[in-house]
Amino acid sequence: MSLLSFDDVSLDYSTQGAVLSGIGLSFRRGEFLTVIGRSGSGKTSLLNLAAGFLSPSRGRITLDGAPVTGPGRERAVVFQDDALFPWLTVRENVAFALRLSGRPRAERSDRAEALLAGVGLAGQGAKRIWQLSGGQRQRVGIARALAADPAFLLMDEPLGALDAMTRDRMQELLLRVWSDSGAGVLLITHSVEEALFLATRVLVLAPDPGRIVIDRAVDYGQRFLDGETSRALRAEPGFIALREELVDAIHAGEEANHA
Amino acid sequence: MRDTRHMTLLTGIATLAIVLTVWTLASTRGWVSPVFLPSPLQVLKAGQLLISQGYAGSTLGAHAAASLGRVMAALVLTALVAVPVGVLIATSPVGRGVLDPIIEFVRPLPPLAYLPLIIIWFGIGEPSKILVIGLAMLAPIAISTAAGVRQASLGQIHAARSLGATRGQVLWFVLLPAALPQILTGVRIALGAGWTTLVAAELVAAARGLGYMIQSAAQFLVTDVVIAGILVISALAFAFEVILRIVERLFIPWASHR
Ligand SMILES: Nc1ncnc2c1ncn2[C@@H]1O[C@H](COP(=O)(O)OP(=O)(O)OP(=O)(O)O)[C@@H](O)[C@H]1O
Ligand SMILES: [Mg+2]
Numbered sequence: 001m002s003l004l005s006f007d008d009v010s011l012d013y014s015t016q017g018a019v020l021s022g023i024g025l026s027f028r029r030g031e032f033l034t035v036i037g038r039s040g041s042g043k044t045s046l047l048n049l050a051a052g053f054l055s056p057s058r059g060r061i062t063l064d065g066a067p068v069t070g071p072g073r074e075r076a077v078v079f080q081d082d083a084l085f086p087w088l089t090v091r092e093n094v095a096f097a098l099r100l101s102g103r104p105r106a107e108r109s110d111r112a113e114a115l116l117a118g119v120g121l122a123g124q125g126a127k128r129i130w131q132l133s134g135g136q137r138q139r140v141g142i143a144r145a146l147a148a149d150p151a152f153l154l155m156d157e158p159l160g161a162l163d164a165m166t167r168d169r170m171q172e173l174l175l176r177v178w179s180d181s182g183a184g185v186l187l188i189t190h191s192v193e194e195a196l197f198l199a200t201r202v203l204v205l206a207p208d209p210g211r212i213v214i215d216r217a218v219d220y221g222q223r224f225l226d227g228e229t230s231r232a233l234r235a236e237p238g239f240i241a242l243r244e245e246l247v248d249a250i251h252a253g254e255e256a257n258h259a
Numbered sequence: 260m261r262d263t264r265h266m267t268l269l270t271g272i273a274t275l276a277i278v279l280t281v282w283t284l285a286s287t288r289g290w291v292s293p294v295f296l297p298s299p300l301q302v303l304k305a306g307q308l309l310i311s312q313g314y315a316g317s318t319l320g321a322h323a324a325a326s327l328g329r330v331m332a333a334l335v336l337t338a339l340v341a342v343p344v345g346v347l348i349a350t351s352p353v354g355r356g357v358l359d360p361i362i363e364f365v366r367p368l369p370p371l372a373y374l375p376l377i378i379i380w381f382g383i384g385e386p387s388k389i390l391v392i393g394l395a396m397l398a399p400i401a402i403s404t405a406a407g408v409r410q411a412s413l414g415q416i417h418a419a420r421s422l423g424a425t426r427g428q429v430l431w432f433v434l435l436p437a438a439l440p441q442i443l444t445g446v447r448i449a450l451g452a453g454w455t456t457l458v459a460a461e462l463v464a465a466a467r468g469l470g471y472m473i474q475s476a477a478q479f480l481v482t483d484v485v486i487a488g489i490l491v492i493s494a495l496a497f498a499f500e501v502i503l504r505i506v507e508r509l510f511i512p513w514a515s516h517r
Contacts, residue, residue: 053417073423083414086513087436097422100432130516148422 002029002064004050004075004152004184009059010209011045019045021209023059029151029184032175032221034195035203036188038250042210043188044156050186051077051154073097076145078155082137084129090116090140091125097148115143118180119173135166139173146181153178155187159194168230171198175221192246196239197221197230204249214249218242297483302490305483314484315475317467323491325467329385329460330453333392337449341397342442345404346434358401366398370456374463383464395456396449403445407438440507440514447503454496 006025012018020042027033027050035043048054049061052071061068063075071077076097084093092099094115095108103111109125116125119139129137138158145153158174159167171194178185189195195202198221204214220233233239279299285291286298293301309319317325344362347354370391377394381387411434419433461470469488476484507514 051417051421053420071417071420073421075421077418077421079414079418081412081414083412083418085415085433085436086516087439087511096419096432100419100423100428128512128516130513144418144422154421 002151002184003027004068005062006049007060007062009049009056009061011042011049011054012057018057018209020049021211023210023212025203025212025215027152027184027186030182032178032185032187032198032200033203034187034189034199034201035205036190036192036195036246036250037205037210038207038254041205041207043205045210046205047077047154047156047186047188050152051075073148074151076148076150076153078138078141078145078153078158080157080160082141084137084140084144086129088129089125090121090127090129090132093129093140094125094143094147096144111147112143115146116140118146119143119177133166135162135170138162138170142173142177146177146183150181150183152184152186153181155185157188157190160190167194172224172230174198175225178221179225192243192250193234196243196246197224197234202246204246206249206253213252214246216242294480294482297486302483302486305481306487306490309484309487314481315472317472319472319487319491322467322469322472322488323495325465325471326457326461326469326492327495329388329392329468330450330457333389333396333453334446334449336389337393337396338400338446341400341445341449342404344397345401345438345442345445346408346430348401348405349408350430350434362398362401365394366402368394370395370459374459378463387463388460388465391460392453392456395452399448399452400442400445403441403448404438407441407445408434410441411437439511443503443507443511443514447500450496450499450503454492457492 004027006023006027009020009023010018011020023046035046037043045054049056050068052068052075055061055069063072085096088096091109091112094112098108098111113122113125116122119142121136121139121143124132124136129140132140138161141158142153142155155174159170162170174185174187175198187195187198196218199218200221202214202216202218203212205211206213220239224230224233282296283299286293286296286301297305306319308314311318313319313321315322344358348358348362349355373394374391377387377390381390415433415437416429419429424432457468458470458473461468462474465471469492473485473488476482476488
């Protein structure tokens with residue numbers, strides 16, 4: 001499974017007009033897509049379509065040519081409010097996908113420990129969810145998704161609730177996870193800078209109806225993984241110029257609405 | 260926190276002491292005839308006699324065991340019905356349409372009102388008694404289960420689905436665990452209703468049971484046995500409450516960490 005594609009997809013929740021309209025998108029395994037756009041522009045709706053929680057009103061969503069009819073473990077989701085299971089330990093949360101597929105207990109806990117180590121939570125498997133900080137929970141959510149060996153990792157503002165310092169560290173973690181797993185990552189964020197730093201492609205959604213107005217290839221995340229520092233990259237004139245351009249694109253049309 | 264808990268405990272002990280004192284005074288000073296209110300000491304003696312020699316054909320232990328057996332049987336059998344009913348109410352529109360009215364119909368009925376009907380239908384044997392108690396437990400467990408199932412967040416359900424869970428697995432691995440704290444609350448309320456209904460259930464053709472013992476004693480104005488019986492029921496109910504709290508702490512630790 002290596003290509004998730006949207007073909008002229010529209011979505012309306014009711015008869016009051018489309019929430020998304022004419023979305024065309026080819027999302028390959030190995031890409032890091034970030035999605036930005038104003039509140040209500042349809043970012044979450046786009047992710048829910050990709051995850052299979054919603055189906056398009058018009059158009060087609062396919063996975064390697066086969067229509068997407070619902071959620072599946074090749075498209076694991078990480079949620080903003082982590083959506084972990086408090087009745088399970090940290091380790092059992094991470095091993096959830098393996099439990100569903102009936103893998104033996106020993107294999108489950110080995111794999112969970114390895115995944116926890118991968119997100120910087122080595123040895124925390126026996127803890128309970130409420131004993132973790134917000135950033136640690138988000139890591140558990142990511143490890144839980146990775147346990148499904150997904151071809152695509154869909155994340156709706158996974159870092160939205162974190163403080164700035166934790167957020168910086170989590171961004172680096174996400175890049176490592178992306179590069180180690182080889183998955184295609186789709187990440188929604190409110191931070192233009194974050195979108196630009198992480199992505200191989202930045203998408204900007206404009207609202208009413210939600211549509212993709214910018215689809216731009218970038219390489220800062222890859223360069224960070226290749227050894228350049230985050231500060232130097234973010235201080236580059238090219239980075240700053242592009243950031244301003246994206247901010248402008250997000251706010252374009254806002255004044256028109258107020259006029 | 261600790262201070263308020265101490266305060267509550269102290270107040271509780273003080274209240275108990277005052278009640279006992281007033282009770283003792285009332286019976287020893289002759290404010291109330293001992294026929295109506297025997298002294299605590301008399302009740303204690305009656306209790307000892309109940310344990311060693313028994314009353315109305317059985318020892319206190321046998322009466323208590325019979326009642327306990329009925330309440331437990333009713334609880335287990337009712338839970339087997341009420342939990343699935345609650346799940347259906349919470350998860351299926353059709354289930355809700357069919358079952359919700361039934362539960363709402365049973366919920367406010369006083370056990371004494373449907374007892375005669377159950378005796379007509381099912382006779383005066385043990386099944387009828389368990390059924391009467393069970394009916395009183397049905398609504399609390401079903402309603403709590405339905406409310407508990409709705410505690411699972413959409414995010415949790417979506418997460419499970421995207422990790423490959425089937426509908427059945429979502430039910431087993433997400434909805435039911437999410438509902439457990441509330442199911443336990445339902446069981447607690449149901450046990451209360453069960454003890455309340457016990458005396459009614461043992462009104463007819465019982466040969467054993469705390470309710471039966473109390474009623475037999477009441478007919479002959481053996482007030483000390485009546486009071487001893489009441490205290491035993493109260494102690495049993497309290498013991499259950501303590502056990503349920505321990506169960507919650509040990510097995511449902513997330514209940515207090517939503
Ligand atoms: N379940 C729903 N039923 C009806 N309308 C909805 C539903 N979910 C979202 N919408 C509408 O669709 C539009 C897009 O919502 P969506 O949640 O996709 O936006 P978003 O870009 O994720 O916003 P935010 O940045 O605030 O999370 C909004 O106008 C919203 O009101
Ligand atoms: Mg959103």
